[in-house]
Amino acid sequence: MKETFTFLRNFLRHPTQVGAIAPSSPGLVKAMVDGFDWQSARNIVEFGPGTGVFTEAVLDRMHADAKFFAIERSAELVEATRARCPNAIVYEDSVTNVAELCQRESMDGVDSVICGLPWASFSQGLQDEIMDAMLDVLQPGARFSTFAYWQGLALPAGRRFATRLDQTFSSVQRSHTVWRNLPPAFIYRCVC
Template structure:
């Protein structure tokens, strides 16, 4: 390869590295959006108001495994870790290796595991890390723009992996995630957060606990 050709190949990489260093998490998030717009829900990370409202219903004392789909640069990761019990775990799953590399480089917590993979494989991923089920699953994936058939497969796998009494937490700009959640979960609570760019629709899909009478019978 000629010297000028090698230099031409290195320039974009160096430019990306400079952008990441200058803009920090925002630069990484923007690059991830540009490279994989279909898989990233927004060009801007969620606001602290969205984070607070989304996590409010979680029973943290009973949470041993929290899973997140599409963590991006970790907007929710530290708030979850701040609330999570010391003996619990947070597993995040993302198809973008750029985000996984960034998270592993910036989050140093023994309870944290970042997996490069697909949310539709959540059951296998959870088992591979020594768990049978998750207490809560959080998703900011853009279900309305995912490849055909992927959204329903993710929703079905999520229902199976969540323990009875647990919940599937979603935030999105449309009702696509809520509608998919309603097809599987026993109860869906809805919310809205205007203090977000763009304003965000929230949903909590709850998996019913086994009826006490039925379990005793």
């Protein structure tokens, strides 16, 4: 319950940085992580771990030889993720600095990005800046997954993001709807 209040407090303080009022549900976490080949993924980055629900699932599934780190802007959410996942490397930073953080972690390129950022809340400039920073580190064939809330598709930024995905990746698929999430959501599963 404490993490729900932490999440809600961060949403109220920074609604354009935290896109929901509650952490992702177990069903959304499962739908998100099921889209990756954890046996072959070696360089994994998480954007916007929030309270660490995806982080925990990634750490449970990733190969012993894989490297992983997460990037979160909110100091309070960094603390929450570190408390949930004390073995995880979590940077309090902007995802636009992903290339520098990859160098720090000795990652030559990234093959998997799991993302909890609220794309439908972002301006076009910020969407482009984050996407370009990510594309600079993604290897050919890399996987990128992020979730979206259905109501976000009604927003211009949500539609713009969906179009950008289609223009950027060789494959973009949508998962089933996870109805037991607040609010209901689906996963974009993309391949370079």
